[in-house]
Amino acid sequence: MNTRPGEELPTERLLPYLREHLPGLRGPMEVTQFRGGHANLTYELKFANRELVLRRPPFGEIAPGAHDMRREYRILSRLHPYFAPAPRALLLGTDPSILGADFVVMERRHGTVIRYEVPEGFRQLPQVRRRLTDALMRVMADLHQVDVAEAGLEDLGRPEGFAERQLGGWKKRWERSRTEENADMDLLGQSLVADVPRPQAVSIVHGDLKFDNCQFKTGQPDLVTSVFDWDMATLGDPLIDLAGTLSFWPDPALNAAAMPLPLLAGNWPEKAYLKENYAAYTGFDLSRMPWYEAFACYKTAVIAQQLYHRYVQGSTRDERMEKFGLAARAFARLGVQKLP
Structure with missing residues (x-):
C-alpha cells in the first residue's frame, strides 16, 4: 500500500x-x-x-x-x-x-493535472497556456449553464441570499481567527456588505474550480476531461466561482514573495482575458466583477488567516504556516485595490 x-x-x-x-x-x-x-x-x-x-x-x-x-x-x-x-x-x-x-x-479517470507550471507533456505545444486557460473558462461556463432542475439538483442549496450568507460567514471566520489589526480587511468587510450585487442567474457553484481540480486529456490542452472536489458545491451566484478562480491567478499587484504556495509560473494570459472568454461563453454581464473579485480576495485572506491562527496558537508545528499571515495581508490589500 x-x-x-x-x-x-x-x-x-x-x-x-x-x-x-x-x-x-x-x-x-x-x-x-x-x-x-x-x-x-x-x-x-x-x-x-x-x-x-x-x-x-x-x-x-x-x-x-x-x-x-x-x-x-x-x-x-x-x-x-x-x-x-x-x-x-x-x-x-x-x-x-x-x-x-x-x-x-x-x-477512475486518467489525464494530466496542471499545478504550478505547465507539465512536461504540454510544454512544446503551441500557445499552450492560452489554450489551457480557454479550456478552463469553457468548462466553468458549461457547469454554470447546467439545468439544475433537469439534473435533479434543486435541493443542493438555497440560492436566495447566497452572496449575503457567504459574506456573513467569512466575516465571522475572520473575527474568530484575527491575530492583529488589519485595516484593509475592515474596509473590505464594510464595503462588500454595503453593495452586494443582485445575481444574474442561479447555477451550480463548484467553490474551488481551478487548474489543480481539473484533469486535461493527455497531450490535448483544449479538453478538460474531469473536474474533482465537489464536497462544497452548492447553488448560488456563478460569478462567485469565476472570482474565486481569478483570486488564485497571477496578478501584478499580488506580492508573490508573500505566498506560502507558488503561483502559476510563466507567462499566462491576464485576468481580463479570462473574463472576456467567460463572458463570451455565458453571455453574462461582468460589469460588477470588481465586487466579486474583492470578495474572493477577502475569502482567500480569511482562509490564509485561519491557517496562520493555528500556527500562532500552537495547534500546528508546520513552519510553513507562519507565512500564511503575510498571505492574508497581501490578499487583503489586493481586495481593497479591486473594490469599485
Missing part, C-alpha cells in the same frame, strides 16, 4: 465491503494515495479488471459542513449525464465501522 504514514486504508474491512457492494471486482486490491490534495484524502484502488477512486475526509476534527462526502456523492451521482467532466459516483459508504468516516467510491 503506497500511502502516507497514518493515512492507510484498513483494507481488511474495506475490501469485503467493496466486493459486496460492487460485484465483479477480480483479483487483489492495490492501493495508492494521490499526493496532490491538501484536504480530502484520495486513493486509487486498482483491481485486475477495474480501477476506482476512493475519497474520504482528513483524519482528526472536522469543521461542521466541511468535507461532506454525502454531498459529493449526491452531486456526482446525478450530475454526470449533464456535465461530462464530473466523474460518475458508484458507491457511498456510510458505515463507520469500515473507515471511521463517510467515503465515496467513483470511476
